[in-house]
Amino acid sequence: MELAILLLIRSFRKGNFSLYCQSLAELILYFFANNNTNYARWLPIHLRDMVTLKEKHPKLAQEFESGKFVVHKSSREFSGMAIDQAHEQANAVIKGDGGAIGVTEDPAALRRWMVAGPQVSHLVVQ
Secondary structure, X not given: OHHHHHHHHHHHHHOOHHHHHHHHHHHHHHHHHOOOHXXXXXXXXXXXXXHOHHHHOHHHHHHHHOXXXXXXXXXXXXXXXXXXXXXXXXXXXXXXXXXXXXXXXXXXXHHXXXXXXXXXXXXXXX
């Protein structure tokens, strides 16, 4: 299981889509074995969608194969990260500055934050 997880991390870091699909296929068994119901239920569906991407959406498949299924925050090799991890890092920049406190209580403020959040995060980093 550890090797499968390390392969998944490597697929993100290198932006290797075929390795991503391969590592997901290996991990599915462990989710069933460990009784992780939601992952065991939905990961096979996600994997099927990724594997059939070439037939259903060839242009998107080509982009994913070129490594655009991950975020590269720098030009260094082995520096790609999963999109949700990049979002969490951007959110941490905003929250660390005190800009996101209470935003979820006001729907209009939440929409503004969702739209402007990445730009604000970029400005805070600069």
